[in-house]
Amino acid sequence: MRSIFKINIRFNKGLLILLVAISGLHFSCKKMLDIESSRLSNEDTHWSSLQDTRSGLMASYSLMRSAMAENNAHWLWGELRNGDFTASSRSDLKVIINQNLKASFPLVQKLTSWRAFYAVINSASLFIERAAEVRATDIRYTEPNFRADLAQARALRAFAYFYMVRIWGDVPLITASHDGTFEDKPKTDQSKVLAYAETELITAAKDLPYVYGAEGDEILPGSYYGYGVDRWRGALFTKISAYAVLAHIAAWQSHYIDVSVYTDFIMTNYAKANIAYSTTSQLTASDGIFNGQSYSQVISFGFNDVYGESTANGHIEQLVLASPLISKQTPDLYVSKDSIASVFTDLNDQRFGLDTISGLPRTNYFVNFTGEIPVFSKIKVLRGGSTNGNFAIYSSNILFTRLEELVLLRAEALAVLGQRQDAITLLNTIKKNRGVKTINDGTGKDLISEIFAERRRELMGEGWRWYDLIRYHKIQNNNPAFMNLIQQKGIYWPIAKEVLNANSKLEQNNYWR
């Protein structure tokens, strides 16, 4: 026993030495375990240089693009409910068209989640909170650049809230990133959310330039993040973009005086942003306004093929194109011949009408009209604007709004406010551009209907129809069923179950309970 006892003492000494040795090893090899990952950027190094603000801001834009593009949501939200499109065979599209939004298709479940918008909001909030750190450390990050960046982040965040309100009504208003210390928030009344968005946009508009990267610009002179005007055309939020969102926020709340004020600003200043009307061929060509970059894309989220951003998913083409443009046999969605006939009433309409000489239907908006299922081909930007239908990936931008849309919105506001003649002038501008007979005022003329019918023709496939219907019925107030839907908040979408599960402070929208 004694010998064992001795050994224990000696062993303890040994252990002590061993421990010393181990701690020494830890010291000497500690550095060895610090491996900088090439796959990510961590808190220690981020927000220190111009690259970080640039990539952070672009990330907010790309998250917004994802929110609208994933599952082709922008069009499924905007075009299907009660809209012009018919589903050929997909049951999940049929239930959306029939407004049976409780149906349990995976697609419907995905469309009812607002997570992607809050990613935009979080990333914009984080940017607003942290960009000052770069301003402090990187001298290349100039004050105008910094201010324009903050303004864009604010505008994007406000835009995301506006977009969500159109779909879900009341949504939780979260104005900070709460980075790492998240807590569940209940829904906020939509009027508060929109009021917040409006204030933010007005603040942002002050610092937003008309054009990015222009030499001698008043607000943001010189190249922007090392690139000139060509690179930034149509890609970022300009002052006009901010006013466009402001106008729509006002219109959504039927504040038509505000709409006329905001759109007046746009009409006065759009030329400063080099924005122009699009001809019919620019509108419908495969390398027209939906492809690449153009000043006339007032708010647009691009999939520019030049930069390798073409995708298969995230474009209306995936839903509506078919043979003869691509090898697909039948489109998932199409506008039936009856609908086409009832929407496009003027035979001279360049978008769709009958050619006066040959007597054949025009193919700007629809091809294969003579076949059983016409193919909606207004937007058909196959890879970088090519016409090769073998490879069905698309580069079309999500063009949220363009000048024609804003002109029609202004016409709508003026018509509501009783300034009929001005409204007709604006409406006729659009009609003239499309080769349609202009209208004159007259007693009993339903100008509102005229304007919305023009919107329907002009903006078909651009994700407006459902919201237009809501505004139209609010103005007209003559359709009890639809008014009931508005009052019951059935115009909104249900909230996805997984969103409700993850936040106990949320409740399903009443109508869909």
Add this chain to the structure above:
Amino acid sequence: MVRIIASMISAVLLSVLCLSKTEAKARYTAPLNYNSILFRQDTDDTSKKKLDTIILADRRSQVKGIMDSLNARLSALNPHVSVQQMLKGKIAGLYVQETSGEPGSEQSMIIRGLSAPVFSKNDIYRLQPMVYLNGIPMIQENAYVFDIQKYDYNRIGPATNLLSSIDISNINSIEVIKDPAALAKLGPNAANGAIWITTKAAKSGYRDLSVNTYFGMVQASNIQTVNAQYENIFRKPFYQKYASQSDYLNYVGYLRDSTNLDYYGPAKWSDLYAKNHAIYSADLGLTGGSEKANFRFFGSATQNAGNSDDTKLNRYAASFQINMAPFSWVTVSSMVNASRLDRDRNRNLRDRFAETRYIPDLYNPISPSKTAYQSLLNEYDKAIDDNRTTMVQGYLSLKFDLKPVNFISTFNFDYNEGVRDVFYPTTLMAGNNYVSNYFGYNQRFMINNAVNYTKHFNRDHQIYFEAGQSIQDDLHKYGYANAYNGPNDFIKINVVEGDKKKDKYLIPVGYLVYRYNDKIHNRLFSVYGSAKYSYKDLFTFSALVRDDGSSSSQPGSRWFIAPAFSASWSLKNQFLKANNWVDKLNMDASWSRIGKLFSDDRFAAGPQYRSNSGWALEPTIPGYNGIATISRPYSSGWVGYDIKSPYTDQLNVGFDGSFFKNRLGASVTYYIKDDKRMLLNSPISAETGFASQFSTGLAVRNTGIDLGIQGHILTGRDFGWTSGLGFNFNKNTLKSLPNGLNELIIGDRKLKVGEAIDRFWIYENQGIYNADAEVPINPATNQRLTFEGTTLKAGDPRWKDINGDFTINSDDKVLKGNSMPKLTGSWSNEFRYGNFKLNVDIIYAVGQKALNQSAALQYDFINREAANDINSVREVFSWQVNADVSKYPTYNPWSSVVPYRLEQDLFLENASYAKLRTVSLGYDLSKTALFKNKTAIKRAYLYVTGNNLLTVTSFSGSDPELIEYNGLYTGYGLSIPKTYTLGIKVDL
């Protein structure tokens, strides 16, 4: 190659620099030993042979469980190419999933149950045990490639099973290490268990030459093919019962025209799809040398094949070992293995579209006619699909025997690279061609140093110390480019501008190219010390403490200190010394804690920013407006601070003994395996913007029993029968969830504390509503039962309203069935008659269930065909009799409640099976008169073997083994073929 050498040198330098301090300090420390890292000998007992100069083989074995080692001699009679195949069913507690009979495809091994839930394919990578080859922990693929993949059916690259590189003829033993203390000695690498492979060793003596060869065939399976008429008849009742006029108008094109011979003609596609193929192998082993220096060379060439779709694996392997003892107290030992694997993969459309990320219009599926299928195969002849994996691994080991102190230093390296080149012509890709190139490698360098010291105090007491340290450096890297829509089908590579002077230097010409690169670099630094005390032949007690630092853990919790203890008590020597029928009886107990490593480096960084430009279906958009984007990882999940290393606590209590003059051996081990503090990518409120967050606190317990019994039942001179029965009973339980939650829903799975983690979460199906009036009415609201708000109607399923709220929704889903078996094992028999030997092996797995997705998709044809997504793809093999039609009710397939949704017990089936896996009959020629006098031939053994001969199961799919990791039967696994081989083994 230059890069490899350069990185080898730099790693050596780095470790030497780092080591110089270590060694200096180690001199004062208590001398311990690394070289008794556990090594368990095979039943083919080499430990009785004279110990030789080789270092690695002098690790003494201490076999505990009877079913823990593979009989390599018997296994060598089978044409198995992967370690998984060799071990399948053979080891109690090791469950092998061979989800496809495609040779060389990835297979999974799970030791003692799932330690974490499996949601996606990359989860299965984290659960794999470490495989050691002569002590080299073999680096495996990392799951990081899935970050850029749209679909996870196959990983990009060759996706070859890296464990199919080892030839069984060169293996001396394979041990599955499950003992907690033994695993603790191996450290975090072995937290999921370890498989210890020892090759045949170089040894001194007159040269030994062994030649083994076999030749055989895989048998085409018998497929009951059908044509469009069958499909037409299948759909008829649905149309008669539920179709509207417009549904009739939308009837799918390829079934409309019954005069179309492509679809309605003879369905002979199987003649081209399922074929007999030859398999063969030849190898040669040469051993020789003196006591001072000896060597072993091994070379082999093997071809293995599947019986479907012309799948094939070719393997060339070589191994070289040298041992030297320049002084009596120094031994140098080294090995270099090299192997190359070439794989011919399947030609499934799904796998092709998944790789190309492009789904063409699927309106007209592939037809069942032989000519149509032949013309498709002709187009495949123009395609390129090369999959090549090359591997090198080896070690250099030095041993200094300065009695009573030993010092051992080992340098291990393991490098494997995969190359995949693909070209699909326009004719295969709807008018669009496709090129992709992948080059990826995994490399590991490791340096181990250990000292040991043995002290005898008197006859009764002995103490043994060891201390060791190791550095491991792992690098995973790949470059991948895929390109679309090239100029024509003659240019099969991605051409770039080659003129350095031009602006467009290295810019692709013709193709639309996307490129991806990624890299993960991890290091592990470990030190440990251990001591063992033995008292007479009665009792041993050992303890170990180790400290592991990993670069993939967060800086604040990088080091993980873990202890281990084990004790062994000979009951025989204590109590039963005089007993005649008990030859051996031991009791062992062992407990250890082992830290687990993160295979991904994202957790070390804490809150982070990543590139995040796309979404689930478009994961690889490079940026916005051509500018790279970096944001919080919204889609992959929030990573916060305070992520500590997960760890596993394991406890074993076992008995093993042998009785009746060793005629009966038995071992039983009870274990508890607690995996704690694991990360779970769990839901977070959507208003944060994050899809999920990584939170720590997941704990899973596996408990079970490993049992092995082996008996020499008949031991006559002419006739003998030895039989072995092994099984494992395992049960897993979720012990806790992050943030103290009691249950959590992730995707279509639900985790509930107290329940098993491998349960399906599904609706209970109770039949069909034949009329609207049959749907129950809620007396409170006077409304009929709804499915998530949609009123159920005639033709909809009668799903059980568990909570009675008259709404069927996810609250009414129940946890049902398990995807992992409860009982697995084998029954092996060897019969001997004269010079004949007959081996019969049966393996079984009982208690697992599978969701039959193949049947669900067949019945959900309306939604499936309309969706035009990856699940809509119809393969040529879908033209066979699949599901049992009588089993499923005729629901309204147009109903918006999706009656044939997968997540219901209608599609849940029992997937238990028993298989007659091996029957082998051999004859020992060397004992016959023919060879008796030719002393040059030591052994000549002729044998015939049949594999996978018979399956007993109630499962309705083709084979209950072909079930995916998540318990879904997709019908995509190629059948595991029946094989027949004739072989001879000659030792000279």
